[in-house]
Amino acid sequence: MKKGVMRTGHIQIRVLDLDEGLAHYRDRLGLLEMDRDDTRVFLKGWTECDKYSVVLREADEAGMDFLGFKVDSDARLDELRADLEAAGYATEELPAGDLPDCGRRITFVAGTGHRFELYADKVSTGRHGVGHHNPEAWPEDLKGMKATRFDHALLYGEDLASVYTLFTDVLGFWLSEQAMDGEERIAQFFTCSMKEHEIAFIKQEGNTGAFHHASFYLESWQDVLHAADIISMHDISLDIGPTRHGLTHGATIYFFDPSGNRNETFCGGDYFFPDHPVTTWDAEQLGKAVFYHTRELNERFLTVTT
Amino acid sequence: MKKGVMRTGHIQIRVLDLDEGLAHYRDRLGLLEMDRDDTRVFLKGWTECDKYSVVLREADEAGMDFLGFKVDSDARLDELRADLEAAGYATEELPAGDLPDCGRRITFVAGTGHRFELYADKVSTGRHGVGHHNPEAWPEDLKGMKATRFDHALLYGEDLASVYTLFTDVLGFWLSEQAMDGEERIAQFFTCSMKEHEIAFIKQEGNTGAFHHASFYLESWQDVLHAADIISMHDISLDIGPTRHGLTHGATIYFFDPSGNRNETFCGGDYFFPDHPVTTWDAEQLGKAVFYHTRELNERFLTVTT
Amino acid sequence: MKKGVMRTGHIQIRVLDLDEGLAHYRDRLGLLEMDRDDTRVFLKGWTECDKYSVVLREADEAGMDFLGFKVDSDARLDELRADLEAAGYATEELPAGDLPDCGRRITFVAGTGHRFELYADKVSTGRHGVGHHNPEAWPEDLKGMKATRFDHALLYGEDLASVYTLFTDVLGFWLSEQAMDGEERIAQFFTCSMKEHEIAFIKQEGNTGAFHHASFYLESWQDVLHAADIISMHDISLDIGPTRHGLTHGATIYFFDPSGNRNETFCGGDYFFPDHPVTTWDAEQLGKAVFYHTRELNERFLTVTT
């Protein structure tokens, strides 16, 4: 948190059918339905204190509308907006309430075509079921995979170099891990917290705004197994897993929501402090870097929604 | 990390016999022996990037010599020293190398009698056995409990009010959790990272510099069970556990090194972001707050080394 | 299964209030309510194929009414009855249906005052929720601790010698583990399957028909932690744990139902084959044999219902 960005705070995902999408994210992933408006549903994981972190919007095409980062004060929004403008990004301010229960947001588009936004305020509802006064260990009413929080996102794009400058210089993230093809950085993982990544990018030519996956944190490797079981029980489309990543070493499953958006549920993995050396994977080891056990990329790894 | 303090970086623990102490921390906890000088041994957990985090010093009495916090730049040392002085703390600067492989340190004594220090530089040796270039998931040569890192410390003291101001105002930590006896804060947990606590204090009258425990992070609850097994196999003095704390919800064991210093090995538990509500436990629930399953303090909970 | 006894098949437990008892065994342990009659409720764990394994009966005093062993054929009942009579046991036959959905039962009282019975037939309802045709991995509607099966019972008594002969010679069980006080066997664990124990006895003078605990199997050590959490959340009286036993090495919690009957939920532990050496614990090590981590018996360990 070099410049006040605390974490990846919310994501708006497009689904082809809102009811079907809600059933997936609520009943299978185990997110909590917190609110609705005409076209959207607002959800979160039970350990998250803010009111929501995932917004599902019904649309004709799957993909990610935007990813929002929460900053530590309203004043930061103006500072960071100035820094973004100075770096050549066109920014726009969306007023408080444009996203329900959320304060004003500064929105802009990165060189990879992804829309990001910054916000400082959101209604806090506290930890679900347990609260913050003599809190029990966990709530007993969780469903499905019992996702504890929206954790991070992985995006694909062409212009990774400008995104590198954007996240490190302008937004004050740290580079935690990278994959290098000679001198070219083909994968870059950024964090502003102790998580090994709050957001990551992998090089893919010819795509704009490509969305690889939204990731949700589970309590344990036991829960990763149970998540895979739930995928089978409900005929959810599996990508890969249970397995482990080389990058970050998280223990993971990739699968798809009914609209084709990829989800990840994972546990464990490395942690970050700002004085940690950057971890580097060689391009020749990219298979192992991504899927540590099979040591090769699967075909579907190139599939994205946009 | 409001004012540049990154984490609890090292602790110097007094042991009555250095060889015996080393055997405990290295062969039972599974820390790595990194270096020695005439009177001390330097160790760390395998995931820690800096050269060491635990210093064992042979002495006639057990206890903690000091706890050190790592800050994000050398310049921070001067800023924080000035802030400490302004807040009425007498500070002293120890030159680089006074602690081997460590840069200059600013040392001071808190109102509870504990000696703390700040430092910005230490030799980085990277993650043990795996490094940072195409790193494997974990090293195969770990021993005993396979402690991954020195995580935090719990201290006892009388003047919790001044320590509250010291950590929140002067050093820029956040209060994550507390126990309240009416208006009095009898337990206070502070963090400067995503960990639920980097350091914690519990009220105990009449003691100065009292050291409750140093805590080490394990990969999983399975490892907590195995740690308890190792305690039994080697006739180590057990305090309590495996169990869970109410405060932070970490899954834990307390036990003693051969000199009577309490250790904790734990996994899991809550995480922190600066916008999280403070978690409050009522004094009447202190038993459950500390030992979530038994719901009562054990006698030994009052035992400390100083 | 030397003489056709397959396993410990059911237990009838007396509770002071049937609704309260049912709420405990169903909503906290996670057994399934399968049936009721005027005075009793019939339950089972989800992996058990027979219709029920636990019978709760409302009574003025807690304790165990009887423990039933299932044999592999109706003909065995007559053979074993003859063997029991030949060994001096007075037996009685209870007709089919006396216990609903259960075939005829041969009942007798052991030298320790415990009532046991043998039966060969019970209505089979199959694995709950998943069945036996393309079965999913587990059912999603489980509650509380998600107990998978009634596993075994531990009883206290004075005349362990006669019980030894009863179980090994007459009923064809094997002795898997024992604790020896000189030449006297003060703990004896018997099995007729691959479980390390189907039934166990510990020496206690002056008690008749003393019931120490009924034990329920959980999927994993993660589930043992969650069981302990549920104990706390619902103010259930905890005896000890999570911990491990030395005898059998199972990972365990002891706690009490609302009537004071002790329950165990556990996972793992050793397995048995008939050619395995008997495991022996010395009386001086009884603390470690029972509670492997604390290495001492707690006061409550002597408490039983009858």
Next chain:
Amino acid sequence: MKKGVMRTGHIQIRVLDLDEGLAHYRDRLGLLEMDRDDTRVFLKGWTECDKYSVVLREADEAGMDFLGFKVDSDARLDELRADLEAAGYATEELPAGDLPDCGRRITFVAGTGHRFELYADKVSTGRHGVGHHNPEAWPEDLKGMKATRFDHALLYGEDLASVYTLFTDVLGFWLSEQAMDGEERIAQFFTCSMKEHEIAFIKQEGNTGAFHHASFYLESWQDVLHAADIISMHDISLDIGPTRHGLTHGATIYFFDPSGNRNETFCGGDYFFPDHPVTTWDAEQLGKAVFYHTRELNERFLTVTT
């Protein structure tokens, strides 16, 4: 154990290079090297009481030499030999010591071309490192995947019908699970213990004596993850996993020894009692039956050594 067969007791596997094979089974799987003769190495898992369960023999072709079942008494050997002969099997007796530390063996070839044998005696060395007198929970000197025991084998073959009769009628196993293609049984899982399978057969035309895998039991799903990590760390050829089977519901990895023999390490899964209904999978669901998460057979599933 209807006719005295206790378990799958040993397997002799052919490897192309004995040192390389030993390094794999000892240092990666974590079996213990117990003995050697001129052409063979004898190993076992640490929980096994008999001296060895896996025999590696150097040969020009990989595959399984024979699989041995341990029976509960020497007299059973003669009874079962007579039953085998009566059923049309040519049997041979190998004298005690032909296999070192093992009593006389009755050997025969099944309709699928697999060589099986029965034996009643083998030198017992007890549980490795802990023994049977005040035994600790586990030994601290285990390597690699820490395989606890040789558990079962899966074989491929054409004449499954005769094998069905052989195992159920002649050897007294129970059928626990099956896959049915209309009226034809294309997969059959047999047990004589509480394990869901001691041996299994899957239909494959045109192959004789085909060896699919030897399976080793691990303590937990955490250990399955670590086993997969070790596979990656040592560039072992992975087949599939970590994942779960539908049949038996065990949580598993398949991989290959340096000679191309498939190994499995797994944990959990269903248990068996003789009164359990047979579990049936439909041929159309065979993908899910074998690999519960991907729900499809991989190409390599057809690969065997012979």
